[in-house]
Amino acid sequence: MIARVFAETGCKDLAKVVLLLCQKHMMKERIIRIRNEYVSVDPRAWDTEFDISVDVGLGNGKENEKLQMLLQVAGKQEQLISQLGMNNPVVKPSQYVNTLNRIIEMAGFKDTSEFFNSAEQIDQILAQQQAAQQQQGGMSQQFELERQKLQADIALEREKMMMELQLEREKFQQQLALRREELQAELDLREQKLALGGDVSTNLPSA
Numbered sequence: 001m002i003a004r005v006f007a008e009t010g011c012k013d014l015a016k017v018v019l020l021l022c023q024k025h026m027m028k029e030r031i032i033r034i035r036n037e038y039v040s041v042d043p044r045a046w047d048t049e050f051d052i053s054v055d056v057g058l059g060n061g062k063e064n065e066k067l068q069m070l071l072q073v074a075g076k077q078e079q080l081i082s083q084l085g086m087n088n089p090v091v092k093p094s095q096y097v098n099t100l101n102r103i104i105e106m107a108g109f110k111d112t113s114e115f116f117n118s119a120e121q122i123d124q125i126l127a128q129q130q131a132a133q134q135q136q137g138g139m140s141q142q143f144e145l146e147r148q149k150l151q152a153d154i155a156l157e158r159e160k161m162m163m164e165l166q167l168e169r170e171k172f173q174q175q176l177a178l179r180r181e182e183l184q185a186e187l188d189l190r191e192q193k194l195a196l197g198g199d200v201s202t203n204l205p206s207a
Helices: 002-025 061-084 093-106 119-195
Strands: 030-034 037-041
Touching: 061 093, 093 119
Parallel strands: none
Antiparallel strands: 030 037
16 A cells, blocks of 8 residues: 555656656657667657556566466467468467567566567568568569460470471472372373384483
């Protein structure tokens, strides 16, 4: 009860006064570390009308309950990621890492980066991997299109060659038939000369 009274009547007002003084007297941006990342803050742009709530701890029992709940949440997140994959609509890997970071913080470790990458880093890595997969998929698709085009070109060339061979075959057959007709006409002519008593050469005309 004493701790709650101090918090509600003293610490709460003190926090508001500190915030107001920071906004009034800090005249330039500062670089501070939040969650092991360096960010730029400008108190001059802050809104001083924040709501402040007091959470009074009641021994270690409440912290143990939170830790057990976080462990259950982490287990459920692991199950969902394992069953539905990294890109499932329920939980992201970065959210799972946030849970692990909270567990580490409750265990008394301040620098969670010693154990895991930050959620922002994980989202960035996954985005890069997804972009690389999409690029690889695009390259595979382009390769497949080029392969299909090459196969179509080969089939077209094969068909063209077959048509040319067919034309050459037909042309040769026509020439052969014409030559046969010419030889037959020559034989008929010689037979007529022989029938009339004329001299006939025994040599056939060359092709």
